[in-house]
Amino acid sequence: MTDVGRHPRIKLLTLSEVVDVKGYVGNFDVKILKKSRYVSENECTACGECAKVCPVVRPDEFNFGLSSRKAIYSPFPQAVPSAYVINVNECLGHNPVVCAKCVEVCDKGCINFHMSDEEITERVGTIVVATGMEPYDPTELDEYGYTRFENVLTSLEFERLVNAGGPTRGRLVRPTDRRTPGSIGFIQCVGSRSARKGASYCSNVCCMNTVKSTLVLKEHYPDMDVKVFYIDIRAFGKGFEDLYTRSRRLGVKYIRGLPGTVEERADAGLRVAVENSATNSIEFHDLDMLVLAVGVKPSAATQRLQEMLGLQLTPDGFFLEAHPKLQPVDAATRGIFYAGCAEGPKDIKDSVTQASAAAARAIRLMHRGEILTEPITSEVIAEHCRACGKCAEVCPYNAITVDTKKKTPAVVNTAACAGCGTCAAECPFGAITMNHFTDVQILDQIDTLLEEDPQDKILAFACNWCSYAGADYAGVSRLQYPPNVRLIRTMCSGRVDESFIRHGFARRAPIILVSGCHIGDCHYIHANHWTEKRVARFRKKMEKLGIRPERLQLEWISAAEGTRFSSIMHRLEELRKEVSLEEIEETVRILENGAGVRRDSPGSE
Amino acid sequence: MIVEKQENRTTGRRVGVYVCHCGLNIARTVDCRKVAEAVAEMEDVAVARDIPYACSEPGQHSIKEDIAEHRLDRIVVASCSPRLHEPTFRQMVQSAGLNPYLLEMANLREHCSWVHMNEPEEATRKAVDLTRMAVARVRNLVPLEPEVLPLTKRTLVIGGGVAGIQAALDLADNGYDVVLVEKKPSVGGTMAKLDKTFPTMDCSI
Numbered sequence: 001m002t003d004v005g006r007h008p009r010i011k012l013l014t015l016s017e018v019v020d021v022k023g024y025v026g027n028f029d030v031k032i033l034k035k036s037r038y039v040s041e042n043e044c045t046a047c048g049e050c051a052k053v054c055p056v057v058r059p060d061e062f063n064f065g066l067s068s069r070k071a072i073y074s075p076f077p078q079a080v081p082s083a084y085v086i087n088v089n090e091c092l093g094h095n096p097v098v099c100a101k102c103v104e105v106c107d108k109g110c111i112n113f114h115m116s117d118e119e120i121t122e123r124v125g126t127i128v129v130a131t132g133m134e135p136y137d138p139t140e141l142d143e144y145g146y147t148r149f150e151n152v153l154t155s156l157e158f159e160r161l162v163n164a165g166g167p168t169r170g171r172l173v174r175p176t177d178r179r180t181p182g183s184i185g186f187i188q189c190v191g192s193r194s195a196r197k198g199a200s201y202c203s204n205v206c207c208m209n210t211v212k213s214t215l216v217l218k219e220h221y222p223d224m225d226v227k228v229f230y231i232d233i234r235a236f237g238k239g240f241e242d243l244y245t246r247s248r249r250l251g252v253k254y255i256r257g258l259p260g261t262v263e264e265r266a267d268a269g270l271r272v273a274v275e276n277s278a279t280n281s282i283e284f285h286d287l288d289m290l291v292l293a294v295g296v297k298p299s300a301a302t303q304r305l306q307e308m309l310g311l312q313l314t315p316d317g318f319f320l321e322a323h324p325k326l327q328p329v330d331a332a333t334r335g336i337f338y339a340g341c342a343e344g345p346k347d348i349k350d351s352v353t354q355a356s357a358a359a360a361r362a363i364r365l366m367h368r369g370e371i372l373t374e375p376i377t378s379e380v381i382a383e384h385c386r387a388c389g390k391c392a393e394v395c396p397y398n399a400i401t402v403d404t405k406k407k408t409p410a411v412v413n414t415a416a417c418a419g420c421g422t423c424a425a426e427c428p429f430g431a432i433t434m435n436h437f438t439d440v441q442i443l444d445q446i447d448t449l450l451e452e453d454p455q456d457k458i459l460a461f462a463c464n465w466c467s468y469a470g471a472d473y474a475g476v477s478r479l480q481y482p483p484n485v486r487l488i489r490t491m492c493s494g495r496v497d498e499s500f501i502r503h504g505f506a507r508r509a510p511i512i513l514v515s516g517c518h519i520g521d522c523h524y525i526h527a528n529h530w531t532e533k534r535v536a537r538f539r540k541k542m543e544k545l546g547i548r549p550e551r552l553q554l555e556w557i558s559a560a561e562g563t564r565f566s567s568i569m570h571r572l573e574e575l576r577k578e579v580s581l582e583e584i585e586e587t588v589r590i591l592e593n594g595a596g597v598r599r600d601s602p603g604s605e
Numbered sequence: 606m607i608v609e610k611q612e613n614r615t616t617g618r619r620v621g622v623y624v625c626h627c628g629l630n631i632a633r634t635v636d637c638r639k640v641a642e643a644v645a646e647m648e649d650v651a652v653a654r655d656i657p658y659a660c661s662e663p664g665q666h667s668i669k670e671d672i673a674e675h676r677l678d679r680i681v682v683a684s685c686s687p688r689l690h691e692p693t694f695r696q697m698v699q700s701a702g703l704n705p706y707l708l709e710m711a712n713l714r715e716h717c718s719w720v721h722m723n724e725p726e727e728a729t730r731k732a733v734d735l736t737r738m739a740v741a742r743v744r745n746l747v748p749l750e751p752e753v754l755p756l757t758k759r760t761l762v763i764g765g766g767v768a769g770i771q772a773a774l775d776l777a778d779n780g781y782d783v784v785l786v787e788k789k790p791s792v793g794g795t796m797a798k799l800d801k802t803f804p805t806m807d808c809s810i
Contacts, residue, residue, distance in 0.1 A: 001792055001793055001797070003770075004694075005779045005792075007774065007783075009754055009776075010782075010783045012785050013784065015787075015788070015789065018761070026754055026755070026757065027754075027756065027757050028762050032786055076797065079791035080793070119624070122759070124757055124759040124760055125756045125758055128760060128761070128769070129764070130765075130772060156795075157800050158691045162800050162801075163800040186808045208803045209803065211802040243804055301788070337764075337772075339769065339772045340764070341766075341795075342794075347803070348809070349764075351768040352767060352771045355771035356771060362760050362772075363781065371754050371755075373751055373754055375706070375750055375752060401657070415752065441745040444744070447735075447741065448740075461794075468686075469688060474715075474720055475719040476715065478720070479720060480721065481727055483721040483727040484731075485725055486731065487712070488738070488768065489687070491647070503775060566720070582650070
């Protein structure tokens with residue numbers, strides 16, 4: 001920890017949050033809000049005189065309220081930076097009449113109430129997301145009595161009580177009578193592996209954390225009666241089984257079953273009722289103290305960051321990696337990497353391993369000092385452009401400039417273009433080519449897929465990042481669905497041109513699906529808003545023409561929603577069955593009378 | 606600047622199509638030989654084969670040999686998701702002297718054999734369609750060149766727990782500048798609150 005504080009290459013910003021990220025791999029512009037500390041980080045020697053005189057006493061968050069601190073304080077003894085910090089919401093203020101006692105005693109004059117929050121801008125090439133975890137709050141699991149009984153603690157509160165640097169200097173005491181308990185029980189899977197309350201996933205660390213705690217207890221209090229209530233002990237890692245057998249050998253009792261109820265006894269001890277599934281009997285255990293092995297939850301910052309960086313989350317709420325097996329460190333967005341519990345619950349060793357991997361992946365990208373960009377960008381065909389400005393309006397990256405007054409053709413800045421293709425889809429004059437996803441390339445795919453028995457097939461457009469990946473996820477999960485669907489991949493759903501849809505119906509597609517990332521999750525900032533508008537517009541046209549608008553479907557499917565993809569495919573197949581051959585032929589007739597079935601040359605809309 | 610002209614779209618292309626068994630992952634459900642035969646009849650297809658593992662060293666080697674021998678100018682690999690192996694096969698065609706963007710993949714595993722395991726006939730029919738669509742697309746692909754852009758050799762690490770600290774130190778020790786952003790007044794995260802840690806049973810800080 002101290003290395004981070006003094007490393008010449010590391011700029012450490014504490015009390016800080018990322019508030020905005022712009023740009024793309026190689027050059028991200030990051031806005032950071034650094035909240036004021038009110039104590040000079042460089043000058044403060046952490047002598048502690050200020051805290052001695054501070055009259056405000058508050059619960060200490062670091063010890064989960066098991067001890068107290070002042071309004072000016074050091075978060076914990078080994079804090080980096082070591083400088084004290086003032087919580088201004090608690091401080092009585094710098095008006096000398098009111099207080100300012102700390103200012104008076106600080107010899108070095110480090111305290112400055114006029115410090116203000118700073119906004120810092122940094123340009124970086126890569127980003128490592130290591131936002132960590134939050135412990136599960138067991139309040140909702142009322143059967144364990146966490147809020148009702150003082151001697152029921154969470155595993156993290158217990159950690160502070162047995163820590164030599166903690167509020168009791170490492171002496172384990174019961175909160176009610178400050179006496180060392182004679183017996184103690186641990187309940188596993190609190191907030192984990194339950195479809196009912198908490199989360200359904202395994203939190204990975206709680207079994208071994210409890211095993212460790214029992215060893216610590218047996219070392220200090222060999223006669224203490226220690227019991228663990230569990231579903232099964234997951235001691236899968238290197239050296240873990242050794243620790244587990246050592247714990248058993250030292251006399252820790254492992255009882256297979258999670259308690260149904262916990263009641264408080266007259267002496268503030270706890271009576272635990274449990275169905276022991278190893279002996280098939282209902283048992284009652286009287287214990288002086290109970291520890292809930294709480295699970296790991298995604299950190300609260302996850303969602304905001306996900307939106308800011310255009311990342312994806314698994315249904316559990318952790319960040320989704322580019323590939324669960326082969327790219328477990330990369331985000332789907334190039335240049336962004338995950339480390340630690342942000343990506344999923346893990347222990348220290350795995351967090352450190354992933355962090356080193358993330359660093360190596362970032363270096364791999366940066367070491368050349370330049371970056372090769374995908375040439376999948378849009379290009380303007382100058383002779384067809386009428387400088388209407390639509391492309392510039394829809395571009396999420398402001399990558400297109402066009403002078404609508406002078407009527408000079410639009411120009412694409414290829415460095416800024418990310419390749420969503422929205423401009424090409426929105427251009428009313430067919431004056432924009434989207435490289436690698438040109439009209440011809442896509443129309444020929446449609447033709448081929450509808451060449452034989454078109455009435456049996458479902459034409460589906462899927463964006464590369466979310467819905468196509470969601471279909472991949474359905475495959476990895478072996479979710480079976482009707483085999484009628486044929487996917488056409490585009491980088492973004494924003495690429496799906498009206499003419500593609502019209503062409504599909506003209507070639508006898510019974511059902512067409514346009515699918516993309518959920519609104520707010522688009523990989524191209526907000527390009528899918530244009531998808532939504534375009535599909536709505538086309539459905540209205542269909543209604544006017546006398547084509548059932550239900551035949552055009554729009555769905556948002558994230559990369560983690562394999563189940564959703566599969567269920568949508570089932571639903572589409574039901575819709576397909578309702579489309580008769582007569583209806584298909586009628587549509588063809590309608591569209592033949594209407595405008596432009598296929599745009600065979602650019603500009604002939 | 607690339608503008609497609611309809612008239613020269615499909616003339617004189619020499620497409621090679623490789624239908625991958627992926628061991629049994631695809632071949633258990635999809636009749637890969639049949640897919641290759643169906644596609645072989647398409648215009649511009651010079652070679653169409655089924656192969657056990659397209660991504661393996663021998664698999665890639667045989668495709669590269671075909672490119673040289675049959676003067677192939679575009680490749681379709683009908684195997685797994687392009688999200689997995691597109692970079693692999695782009696590299697392969699590039700090393701055989703073709704532009705990496707003259708490659709197209711058909712997803713016969715994630716989007717076909719794995720999701721229609723109980724309907725081998727329908728799955729094969731779909732696989733034929735997906736591969737034919739890939740051929741239709743590859744015929745129209747044009748060579749593209751990536752652009753070289755400057756890059757900032759700095760990393761932002763968000764979060765100062767054990768993972769953030771480790772990543773920041775590894776980067777900094779390798780000579781890269783790091784901005785480490787932590788919400789709390791100190792780094793350390795959850796780890797700093799722990800007493801002893803498994804499996805070594807020593808203290809966390």
